[in-house]
Amino acid sequence: MTATPPSLAPPGGDGHIPAAATERQTLIERWAERHGVDAARRLAEAEDLADAVQKEITPENTTDTYNKSWRVWTRFCAVTGLPELEGSRGALVAFVTWMLREGQQNGKGYASTSASTHLAAAVVGLRERGVKVSGDDQSEARAALEGLAVKLLQAGERRGRGQAVGADVEGLRAIVCSCPDTLTGERDKALVLTGFNYASRSQDPAGLQSGDVTLHPRGLVVAVLTGKTKHSVRNAKIRYSSDPELCPVRAYTSYRARLVAEHGEAWADPSTPAFVGIDQHGYVTGGMVPDSVTRAVKRISKRAGVPIHWTGHSLRIGLASVGRRNGKDGIAIADQGGWARHSRSMLGYMQRDDGWDDNASAGLT
Template sequence: MSTAVELRPDVAPEAAQDGHRASLVERWAARHGIDTALRLAEAEDLADAVAHEITPDNTLDTYAKSWRVWTRFCAVAELPEDEGSRGSLVAFAAWMLRGGQASGKGYAPSSAGTHLAAVVVGLRQRGVPVSGDDQAEARKALTGLEVKLLQAGERRGRGKAAAADVDGLYAVVRACPDTLAGDRDKALILTGFHYASRSQDPAGLLGGDVELRPRGLVVSVLTGKTKHSVRDAKIPYQQDPEICPVRAWTAYRVRLAAEADPRWSEPTAPAFVGIDRHGNVTGGMVPDSVTRAIKRISKRAGVVIAWTGHSLRIGLASTARRKGVDGIAIADQGGWARHSRSMLGYMQVEDGWEDNASAGLT
């Protein structure tokens, strides 16, 4: 009689059919008997399904995209997809930089690094052993080839996203039209700046995730980037009403309730909605539409370097640092680990000028 937890036999059936799973079942059967081996296989299927369910959608998209790059490489190099040897991974890294894109151009080193890491994950998920040493060798090759590109005067990639700043916030607010979409744009930018949003953050918010309190807003941000599944970012009222995120959010929600179908004001409806040129709500915003909106809004405002989906996040860290806010407080507000390298990099945009060894020498 089985005493195992309830399993779902319909979950990931293909996993039980691959060679890796078959070899596991054979070993389990030799140790414990066939009935126990099959229950263990069901548990593996469930584990695969849980891992898939808790992985953020954008990460799954990256894994899928990177695997397509790997299969393209394997076809060109006439190498098997189900091998993760040192030579294959190093050759993959070199191929990506030297012309791996479908257009024939080389990838930016950062993109190549992302694809390499995702492919290693994909290989291991498929039961292909990839040693840490072999992965490190491929990473070392990628870094070395990047240095060669830099020495040759070739710089790839878009570089760091432009940081949003307070002057930009004023420009954005003043350029927003007096419409529902304009009020949505103000709320999207001002709240996103004050809790250091990524593009997926406002796309994942529901109306009930933003709560108005006496001292401001509490935004419950769903995140898969840290060990916490939700962080409650507090956004106080700002001194200048013109760029106050609390007032912008309130105005947007009042207008949404007045001009759109009541269902879009429900706590379970998306916090930020798409709006067509006729003022009709088209549904909840998704990460790509948030990124496009931020770029469009900043260009409309005449911001010199158009913002991207990461500009609000960088802007909170750099602006707060410039105003002397403690690094721990910045980390907590933006959901970074307190010694996050990415956050420190954003803050270095402002650091290094006041306490500078070359300052005041002449």
């Protein structure tokens, strides 16, 4: 009789083995019957390695989204009395219907984009817990979501904040003019001008070390290592601007020189944060984090009197929309901003101002 290798997954605190662990143990037993205990153990170790790799490559914000969406799913199940560990067609359709009607904590419905994210992440959560969710059932729930979203639009109901406003050249100029002659002002100017030129997300400047930003005869090379895809991890090249006031290269080098001059040679070390937090008294508090970058961009645009305050995503949208407006090649925009070529999200960022000047039918007759 063939011995069965022990389960690699520990039982829960109550002694109950989770569904996913039970499924893994069943798989190991099948391998043992086919290939013997030693081979089954090696295959199980390979599964552990695959789990570890998946965990390593999953961005933190993706994990946060999965956790948040699972909480939305459990709240739905508590309200409706449906079991958490069932992903039937009816349950998933009921889930999207509930989200659109009343799913938020305040009793209001979610925007369809948020509901779509929660649906996808809830299905991932169910499968991680050993629940079989068929692709057909998930597709039917998504079709129901899209159909109900159309009904909301037909009824004149638009939800969500909409796309963040994109940065533009006029806004950049207003920001540069409003930055005070202080280290904070220099940092703000460099943060916005460089971020616009490589289409930064808020986590990108927060993740940069000074050694990631290198001077080149033609400008700066920014090694963006915080991207979520193979396209977004890149060496973005930022050229000197013909307008010295809006030049990201001059702004960044001036900011770093002032940081070292005012706070010591230690800040010249390549391992120090590229962008630092600075308190109201001018003291450096350490490296910026994504939330502080977002708050800084909003504060900077407000100080400059930009009509609609920018968010942490405005710089990213701005490069795509301004680049397109100025006739830049879509592939060049994608490579600079770290999008896949012909990315749907990038195309969505290439905003039309009002649909009159940038109009497919303009001038045809």
